Amino acid sequence: MSSSSSTTKPHPLDPLSADEIRSAAAIIREKRGQDNTTYVFNSLTLKEPAKQQMMLYLGWIKSSSQPKPVSIDREVFAVLIDRPSGLVHEITVNLNKNEITSWNKVEGRQPTVNVFEMLEAEREILKDERVKEQCRQLGITDMSMVYADPWGVGYHEIKGKRLVQALLYARTSPNDNQYAHPLDFNPLYDLNAKKVIDIAVSKRRNSSFERPVIPMANHHFLPEHLGEDRLRKDIKPIEITQPQGVSFSIRDGHQLHWQKWDMHLSFNYREGLVINNLSYRDMDGTVRPIIYRMSLAEMVVPYANPYKPYNHKMAFDVGEYGLGNLTNSLELGCDCVGKICYLDAVLSDLNGDPWHIPNAICIHEEDTGLLFKHSDYRTGKAHSARSRRLVISHIVTAANYDYGLYYYFYQDGTIQYEVKATGELNTQVLAADEDAAPYGTIVAPQVDAQHHQHLFSMRIDPMVDGPNNSVAEVDVVASDLPVGHPHNSVGNSFYPVTKVFNTTDEAKTMASIERHRTWKIINESKIHPYAKQPVGFKMMAHPTPPLLPKPGSIVYERAMFASKTLWVTPHNDQQRFPGGFYCYQSEPSENLGLPQWTKETQNVRDTDIVCWLNFGITHIPRVEDFPIMPIETCGIMLKPVNFFLGNPGIDIPPSTRQSTKSAYANDATCCRRNNL
Known part of the structure; x- marks a missing residue:
């Protein structure tokens, strides 16, 4: 969100401002300047105050032993990754004190992939000679028309590396729909080493072909490709106006x-x-x-596709x-x-x-x-x-x-x-004689959507x-009493059955359409x-x-x-x-x-x-x-x-034709009142 004004003290839960991000990064850089390790900032985000502290701050709870905080220090939680080793650092920076309050090294873990890592991966993957050779084998020589979607690998037998798999597609023009032209191989890329380490070519499952011919028929949806003559001409505008402004304030x-x-x-x-x-x-x-x-x-x-490389999706x-x-x-x-x-x-x-x-x-x-x-x-x-x-x-x-x-x-x-x-x-290529069933649908010739x-x-x-709540499971059930019983004489009886969860074991539960199951968060x-x-x-x-x-x-x-x-x-x-x-x-x-x-x-x-x-x-x-x-x-x-004493919307004033600017549709000559 927009950064807070420098003259306004931020709320403890406000997201970090641009200046706060710069300050935290500078403090970390100064500390890391003592070593020569190459590293990247994976993330810099607000370290939220403890809930107990925040509830005291908000006045939602009161405590004789813990006075209401006048202010709460702004803290930043940063995750860094060393390259190429992949060592992860978790760092907490106190912005009020301009100091690092904790620094932990984490081995064997992979943080969230930053969007800039994905963009970097696409550029490097498309430069790789083995990737270019695979494209040539498919008849593609213009690498400017090849695009890579980096995906997580899920779980991989290769340990200790920060990996993405790239799903590759071709385009026939810069703004073409690439998912109409999927390629049949997935490069495996090491984000920290910045190199392709393997290429997986998908095997044909029920085909006489070893590799498919890539479908190059266009399937456009952008208006500039469809052409003006293909766009609907019978849509009249709907205008949404609030002449007195909005009813909310920030x-x-x-x-x-x-x-x-x-x-x-x-x-x-x-x-x-x-x-x-x-x-x-x-x-x-x-x-x-x-x-x-x-x-x-x-x-x-x-x-759903159980075959490599698709089973990593x-x-x-x-x-x-x-x-x-x-x-x-x-x-x-x-x-x-x-x-x-x-x-x-x-x-x-x-x-x-x-x-x-x-x-x-x-x-x-x-x-x-x-x-x-x-x-x-x-x-x-x-x-x-x-x-x-x-x-x-x-x-x-x-x-x-x-x-x-x-x-x-x-x-x-x-x-x-x-x-x-x-x-x-997300599409995959099929050979001309290949079937997608039972794990996908052929949505265009040779294009499989799994x-x-x-x-x-x-x-x-x-x-x-209040802070102390419980959860109750509510099932609506038919009466166990037989038809003709004094308490179910015509057999129409049904009612809710409520069970309050006591433990985490009880509270692992499934939906049930047959029982119209719902759950209530309650304050007992x-x-x-x-x-x-x-x-x-x-x-x-x-x-x-x-x-x-x-x-x-x-x-x-x-x-x-x-x-x-x-x-x-x-x-x-x-x-x-x-x-x-x-x-x-x-x-x-x-x-x-x-x-x-x-x-x-x-x-x-x-x-x-x-x-x-x-x-x-x-x-x-x-x-x-x-x-x-x-x-x-x-x-x-x-x-x-059963939270309010009645319908809380009962005080909504009635709407009028004037307040909604409504009018009869026959003003537009499309119909006649009471005689459509």
Whole structure:
């Protein structure tokens, strides 16, 4: 986000400013000037204060033994990589004291791949003589028309090296769709040594050809390639206006207020957008905390093809590349429509210098239809109110895929997170007589789009009316009583069954569509005066199969967080990423992240907890997903359950034709009222 003003003291959770990044890097460079080792800055990010300290600072809790902090020192967490050895350094810098407070060397781990490492890798891979020779064998001599998407290798038998595999494509012109022309070999590249160390040529599976002829038919989607005559002419403009301005305000760059919602926005290289300190002002004016911190903490995209080199495709886009690193610079009227507020992001490059992403975050309001309505058929009186939501979003591009990541906040207290998957299918080449089944779909002649999943893990650190919460599982079941029983005489009885989790073992659980399963984050010390139940928020996840690769597989053991719909753990400031902090090339046997943290049974009832809610898409590609994929959505929703004393949106004024600028469509001569 935009750096804080030099005259404004930053909030403890504000992202680092450009000046803070420069200062931290300079302090580290001065210390490292004593040795001659070549190194790169993998990341420089805010080291967030401990949650206990922040809650005291915010006034959300009070302690007789711990006074409210007047200020909290700004600290930077830096990760450096020595080249070519690959030794990792974890460094903490206190900016208030201008000193290094900790420096640890970490062996055998690989941090997130910086976007600048990927760009560097593409340049070096395409210079390699063996890569050029493979291209010549495929009839490609113009290397300026060859492109490499560097991917993580998942897990590799080569140890101790920082590796990427490159998926190669050709283009017929600079702005051509490269995914229509996939090549059949993958170079293996060492990021620290900056060289290609191997090349894997994919074997034909059910073909008479040893190698395919690369398909060069174009499959365009850019308007300049399609031509003006192919664009639709029957679309009339929709104008979204707010002549009196927006209903939200932003203070000090990061504190956002919208109607009854308050929150702090942060941004980092790994999670991208983070929502902190989320609260809602109740009807009586009481500010009620709901969530301390919420972020998309990890995702995994396992592909289904079991043959080399494709069985190394298992992208962890958060932990391996970083959503912040991959964030787009958004454009007014295209990515966001209406009256828009944009926030910039500031991250760091390999030299430790700040780099800016203009318009990284989009904030705006949307009309979402009816909030409520009732018509009294006796009196003929009807009352309705329009629903509006606040949208906070950013869009990331991870090689071929683009993900729109949206936080929605509604007037009735609902919180929603939605992923809109789009972009392009990851494609592989087929020989002319080769079949993609059963692991893919032929989306164009000789172009195979392999089956895969997109599985996301949301980290929700709740604060529902206080720091100590519990989670209850709610199943809706039919009565066990037979039809004709006095308590089920006509057989229509059903009801919710609620189970409060006591331990981490109980709280590893799966979705159940048959039981309409939901979960409630509850505060058992706050009982609702009407419902006589603990106040809470209901969690619902987009229904999807869990991780489909089998237990014991490499991707399953590395991404075990995706094997359940929900995990609940005791809060720990160090436990932020469900696949582990160092998930890049992680050893399957280590089961980093959630499975490691929950090996021992721990209490999760009436204590400070974290919920890990998983959701996603199982994607069997369609021809209609090519050459560019229409939006596919998934997500989660949190709704108040016996939290308020009534509908919190009841005070929304009714909308009128004047306030919405609505008009009859027959003004445009397309129809007649009551006679379409």
